Structures are given as structure tokens and as C-alpha cells.
Amino acid sequence: MEANLNIPTYPTQMYTTNTVDVGYSINLSADGMAFENSLQNAAFPKLDKTNAADTLTQSLIAPLAFIDNEASLLADYALRAVSSDKELSPSEIVMLTARSQEFMFHSQLTANIANRTADGLQQLFRQQS
16 A cells, blocks of 8 residues: 655756845855755755665764773773883872763763663554554
């Protein structure tokens, strides 16, 4: 069963208008045409279906990649601090503690968002069935 959709169509040809020159390199007609073209492009975006899944996957993985990168940087910093034979200064200890807490905050925030998203999807599927 196919649904009949009423999709508005816009003319594809460019409108021809008279140019109004207001001075100071301002052209209201060209600006108006550029605005009209931007509205047409926004109404009918060109989607590349082959890259849509890749873009979605990258968007989903980006927060996890950020946390992974942050964990690697924190581990490198801690290993460099331990491998040096000198003791850490109080400012280095405070910085290591602050970076560790920042990492934990980002991890908990990402986990919280993921859990809420999963709960929302489960509720949506329950309502659909």
C-alpha cells in the first residue's frame, strides 16, 4: 500500500529580476535571489545515502572516541610522571587529580546519556507495540 504524499515542488529555473543598486556595493536583488536559492536548497537537501550510515556511525562513536583519547592522554601523563625519577610537585599532583576527575565526569556523562537514550528507545518500542 503506497501513501500519496503531497510534496511541494519549486521551480528550478532562476528568476530574472531587475537589479536595484543601492550603493556601498549592496545589491538587494542578488541578496534576495541568494536567499531564495538557500531556501530551495534547504527544502530539498541532497542526501548521499551511501554516506548517511557512515555519518550516523561516526556521530554515535565520536563521544566514545573522545573518552578513549582522553583516557590515553591521562594514562600517558601518569606514566611519564611515574617513569621520571623525581617526585611530583604539588601542582602536578593537583593537575593529575583534576584531569582524572574531568575524565570521570565525561565518562559518567556519556554513560548517563547512553542509558537515557536506551531507556527512551525502549519506551518508544513499548508504545509502538
